[in-house]
Structures are given as structure tokens and as C-alpha cells.
Amino acid sequence: MNREQLFNLIQQKRSFLCVGLDSDLTKIPAHLLHEEDPVFAFNRQIIDATIEYTVAYKPNFAFYESRGIAGLQSLSRTMNYLEAFQDQAFTIADAKRGDIGNTSAQYAKAVFDKSISGFSFDAVTVAPYMGEDSVKPFLDFGGKWAIILALTSNKGSDDFQLFSNGSGKRLFEQVLERTQHWGSPDNIMYVVGATKAEMLSNIRDIVPDHFLLVPGVGAQGGNLQDVAKHGMNDHCGLLVNASRSIIFASNGVDFAEKAKAEAASMQQEMETLLKSAGLIQ
């Protein structure tokens, strides 16, 4: 899915919501545990309940990898199911990959090349620490996206991302300035945590046109209005992720219904923000 198609989807659904599929087997409703693949059964119902309000799904690979081969099977079934909604949702492999060039090329196949790995995500999250050759192989796939970590939503983000040079430039700013030249707003997005909303204006000065993937709204405490105020651009430019606050809104038999209500509530707030910005009528 390209940038114009993503913006069209946002206008059509009047939403820039990304649902994070952090589908922890130990947290899903008990009545699903008798299913052959409880995590897939959970994801399928979450997708059915939220697809109307959601422009992107982001499986968090850790929650699948922690279950070994069984976990990868749950992920595979989930992504095959999502294929039925191909034009209705952008898909993000939240895997934080990055290694030397020939190795990153293999990681790119793992998430993008269905003929080899079985997976064909639209995008993958990438850690920038190892530099250009660690990122480029993801950008070399036509029609695919790398979503590079810039300023993350967690407490530890201060440890290195705010490391500052003699002129006051911080590492995350160096990452934004340098990496944008390795691709374009058509194949690079950035991760910027909602808990750092006050820094979004500064980030928009460096990357005015790129989409930002914004985690941290909901369970982590970020505020949607602040994110939109400082981060929205003329293509919306935001995918705001919520995981636990939606998928674990209830752990009873009504989990899908409660997830739907939570997603609908966020969509309504997003619709108001898109209208205020003149991006929809």
C-alpha cells in the first residue's frame, strides 16, 4: 500500500487508528483457550470487531516468537486472514529488526517476501543503531516500508535517544536527519512515542512529510489531541497505535464487543481531529 492509498484509506474510514496485536496467550479470554489456536481465534474476532474503525494492524512479533513455532503459526494464520481485507488495512510487522546489510536483507525477506517466508507485510519497524546498510535492504523492496525508531515512548528512551552533540543536536534528531535521505516519505516512516507529544513540533520541522507511527496512547498515557495538534500534516501523517487498551478492554466473552466500542471511540475522536484539520469534510 503506497502513501496516497494510505491517505485515501484514512479519509474513507475517518480514522488513523492502528490496532496493536500484542496478543499475549496468558491474557486472552479463558473461553478461547479450548480453541485449536486460541491466539488466532482471538485475533480474528478482534479484527472483525475493529476493521471498520482501523486503518492498520500491527502484530508485535515478541508475543508470537515467545511461543516458538506455535506462535509463528498463530501469526501466519492471522496474516492470511487479514489478506481478505487487503485494501482495507495497512499491515506492520512490529519486529524492531536491524543488522549488517546481508543479514538485514534476510530479515526483509522474512517480513516482505511471501514466496519464501509466507509473510507479506506492508511495513516493518527497524532499529537504526547499526546505520545505513542495516536499513537499506528494507527500502529496496518495492512498495514496502521501513518504520525507523526515532523517539520511543518508553522510559529508557532517554538513555541514548537524547544523547546530545556539542551543538545541542540529539541522537533521535541525527537519526531523523540522516535516515530520511536513504529513502523518501514514500517508503520511510518514523516511530515517535505519544508520551513525547511536546517534541512532535520539533520533529515535524525535520520530517514534515513523513508518516509517524505513534505508540503510547492509551495504556502508556499519551494524549491523542496533543499528538494531532503537533504531528498532523496534509496527508494526516499519523498512525496512532493502541494495543492493550483495545484488545484487552475486557477479558470476558464480550471482549470483541468491548474492543469494538473502544476502537469506535478512538475513531470518533480521530474523525473530529481530521475535520478540524480540513482533511475530511
Next chain:
Amino acid sequence: MNREQLFNLIQQKRSFLCVGLDSDLTKIPAHLLHEEDPVFAFNRQIIDATIEYTVAYKPNFAFYESRGIAGLQSLSRTMNYLEAFQDQAFTIADAKRGDIGNTSAQYAKAVFDKSISGFSFDAVTVAPYMGEDSVKPFLDFGGKWAIILALTSNKGSDDFQLFSNGSGKRLFEQVLERTQHWGSPDNIMYVVGATKAEMLSNIRDIVPDHFLLVPGVGAQGGNLQDVAKHGMNDHCGLLVNASRSIIFASNGVDFAEKAKAEAASMQQEMETLLKSAGLIQ
């Protein structure tokens, strides 16, 4: 395997060689392709041929993940096979993981908790960009190791790892200084590329006691003598990795024999260096 056990193994095998299992299906010998699991058949013969000269094995996850579920099965069979050599080899999941705390905890289970994921590596490589809470969950597993990226061997390592603050301190030095306090030399190692051997003395000033995992000798051009000269400490403190130069020493039916010869040659050079340092007799 703890630090003393690893040092004992190094003394016993007179080697600090780590063999990287970057077992690319498209590069393994053609005669193996009729096997039910060609990559496992390849790894098994590589392990049998090199175990005498090798203290650690490091499967590079990208080469398994790129083949989806089939790749994970090859990795699983390889690690089950290596269990027979439990006290004879340290095992490293080369996966470059790192995410917010609750997610890193899942990645830690994926590589360390056999009861859940099926894997029980001794160590995992970790990207530090997201800071303390992204690294800590790996250190919370008793008897396990995090191997944190410091200064890598690839060209792109210059992009951010050498980013320098006003006092001339570079990011990789900040990583070394800060992360060492999150654990100890008993559960943290660092990745330092052999192509940066001249910087090893400087790194040893910051982390005198930690083990360093050193890729880049062999195909990437690093020099073993320089690495030992600048990086060895009183527990050896080095695991020098070679991947392609050993496992793909030949792509014919003699691949295991050639891999053995290559590993033996490196072991002999390492034995000389260990003797010179007075670490073995």
C-alpha cells in the same frame, strides 16, 4: 553457562572461536537439498566437524526467519542437536532484539525459556537504542546473557555509533558506560567489530572485565592478532566469530571437511595467542 565455565571451556579447547551459523539455504551444498531439512543437515555436519575447535555457536536468526515456519523448524532441530554438547559449547541467539520492557520480556522468553518457546540459548544479542527497560528483561533471566551492540563491524556503524557529544564522547562509549551498570560482567557482553580493532584498547578502558563478541574476522576483513592484542583480558574476554569463512569454505561434498580445516586453523592461531598471554600453558 557462567563466566568461569566459559573461561574453563576456552582453556580446555585452547580456542575462543565462535562459529556463526548463517546457514543460507541458497548457499549450502547442492547434494544436501534432497534431505528432508537441508539446513539442519548442513548445521549438524558443520557442528560435528567444528565442535572440537569451537567454544560457541551463533545462529543468525535472519537466515532462519527468512524461511518462515520451515526456517524456525531448522533452527529448533539445530538447537536440540546442540543440547547433546551442552557443556561443550556456549550458544548465542544472534537476533538483535530490543523493545519496550513488557515486549523485551517476551523476546527474552523466546530465546531463553524452553518450556514456552522451545529455545534455551545461553545468550542473545540486543540493540541498545531503546534504553534500560529494553535491555533489563534479558538480564533478569538467571544464568543468561545479553550481548549488547556497542561498535559493530559494518560500514554503517559510523552513522550513529560515532555520534559524539560536546566532550568528544561517542555514542558507543555512552552505551558501554551506561549499560554496564544494568548488569555485570557475569551477564553482559558487548559486540565490537574486528574491523575496529584499533578502538579495542579504548573500549577495554571502559569495560576491562566484560567478554566481547567480535564479528568481522574472515570474510569481513578483520585481523585476529590485532583483536587479541588490544582486546584480551585475564579471562580471555573474547569470543571471535567467523561465519561464512568457515561454513562456506567449500560448497562441495567436502564442505564439512573444509569447515573443519578452517576452524582448526583459527584454533591454532588462537592457541598461540592464549599461550602468549599466559592464559594456557
